[in-house]
Amino acid sequence: MNNTIALKRDRVSLIDDARSLLAQMQTERDAAKLADLERRHDAAMRELDLNALDIEAAQMAAGDAESRAANRPGCDAIAPGSDDGSTLLQGKRSAWVDQRGQPVRVLTRSERMGGNRNEAVGFGDLVRAKVTGPRNEAETRALAAGTDSAGGFTVPAPLAADFIDRLRARSVAIAAGAQTVEMDSSTLSMARIDTDPGCDWRAENAAIAENDPTFSRVLFEAKTLAGRVPMSRELLEDSTNIGAALEAAFAGAMATALDRAAIYGDGTGNSPTGVWHTSGINAVSMGTNGAALAGYDPILDAMLALKNANAADPTAMICAPRTEIALAKLKDADGNPLRAPDLVSRVPLLSTTSAPIDETEGTATNASSIVIGDFRDLLIGLRTSLEIRIFDQPLAGNGQLLAIAWLRADIQTARPKSFCKLTGIKPA
Structure with a gap:
């Protein structure tokens, strides 16, 4: 732990150096x-990156020691690799661990990735500050920690987590119950249940019937x-609420795209x-x-299919606005x-x-569908990193930035x- 403290003190000096260079x-x-x-x-930013890796390694070493102590016989902690059943059934806590034995956070819709924060600097404020310059010490520190010479900016992790929470709050899939899996690397393996196990009553000394579950990786x-x-330079310089407006615009657009991928994505074009x-x-x-739709029988048929598959009660139904209004108009x-x-x-619809x-x-090309189910079994893996970049050339003819x-x-x-x-829901 002392090593971690020393590295964090070094980081303060490194940030001060990077901030001074940025000001110059x-x-x-x-x-x-x-x-x-x-x-x-x-060069200073590379030193900061190396320092971050050193801190992570020191924290992992300290965490390994704490984990070994916590999982000695006699304690009530969950052993690495085990699951108390609460992860997907209740969403109260995660018993996921990665290949290194480190915990993986799995968040329900009511939990925050960034915790309860009241951050003075927001994602949108940093976009504005990147163009017009920082207005205060907090923005200066944030820019010093993440700016590169090519116009890029890696949003500091706490602010990125806060922005992702705002995005999650606007996602219909997460409102339906989808869980968020934090990814600290570009890949993460998980097991999936393809078929359920079977259990049968048996007589004494009789063989146990074979009916194994099927798992896939x-x-x-x-x-x-x-x-x-796109935005005008004048808007960035003169609007008092541009930071909040930019954050809302990006969060809304990304939430819509995330919902499209989570519910209807076909895996093409590098999409999920x-x-x-x-x-x-x-x-x-x-x-x-x-x-x-002439009534609710087709939805009941879909519910029957879920019951026959031993699925849990559905947490939500998701559809197009056209379908939602068609159901409301039924008489x-x-x-x-x-x-x-x-x-x-x-x-909930x-x-x-x-x-x-x-x-x-069939012959219909204007159909829509309703997806119904237990959306707690829909997992959205999210990296906590977020990057922004400002371009002044593509829209320079209009005096705009991108x-x-x-x-x-x-x-x-x-x-x-x-x-x-x-499937196959046509307009009335």
């Missing part, structure tokens, strides 16, 4: 001196999600494979060539709004513009049979 870069006009300052700043592979926002295209999920069709023979059966009404309305079902943000994520399902898709 912002005022230097001589091209040769500026190039030298950029070279020295890059799936791999989170972080894929890149990028968003772009979502629930809809996952092999082995249950499926119910509205008919050979699709049909409009009985007297023209009164059609009351949904209790089995249906107690499952969520809509997203990420849901396509041009699916093909901000692009990258984060990395992947999607997996812990149990495909926990989901069912009702």
Whole structure:
């Protein structure tokens, strides 16, 4: 632990050096001196990166010692590699561990990646500060810790986690119950349940019936999600709320893209494979060539498919806004709004513009679908790193700047049979 403290003290000095160089870069006009300052700043950033790796290694060593002590006989800790069953069933705590025996955080929709913070500097503030310069000491420190000479900026981990929490708050998939898996590397393996085990009563000394479960190994592979926002230089310089507006714009756009991948992604173009295209999920069709919804029976058929697959009760149904409104318009023979059966009404119905309305079902090319299931078995792997870059050339003719943000994520399902898709829903 003393080694970690010493390394963190070194980091303070390294940040001060990088900050000083950055301040000089912002005022230097001589091209040769500026190039030298950029070279020295890059070297300082490399030292910061090495220092971060040293801190991580020291913390891992300390964590290994604590883990060994905690898992000695007589304690109530969870041994590495074991699972008390709470991870997916209750979402209260994670018993996931990686190949090094380190814990992997698995967050429910009510848990935050960044903790409860009231950060003075936000993601949007840093975008503005990157163009117009920092307004205060907090922004100066943040920029010094993450700026490179090519216009890129790696958002400090606490601010990145806070931004990702804002993104998660706007995600329909996470509102439905999807869990977030923190990834500290580009890949992470997990086990998936493909078929359930069987249990039978047996007589004394009789052989136990063979009915083994089937597991498969799936791999989170972080894929890149990028968003772009054009803006005028005047807007950045003069608007008092531009930081909050930028953060809301990026979070909303990325949440929509994440929902599209998590629920409907087909795995093409380096995108994740979502629930809809996952092999082995249950499926119910509205008919050979699709049909409009006339009642709730098709949804009940999808629920029956889940029950027959021994799935847990669904946590949500997700559909296109068009389908949500079509259900709200259903009427009985007297023209009164059609009351949904209790089995249906107690499952939240969520809509997203990420849901396509041009699916093909037989001759129909304007169909949509409802995805229903236990979304706690939908896992969204997210790296905690976030990078932004400012470009002034693509839109220079209009006096605009272009901000692009990258984060990395992947999607997996812990149990495909926990989901069912009702396909072929045509507009009325």
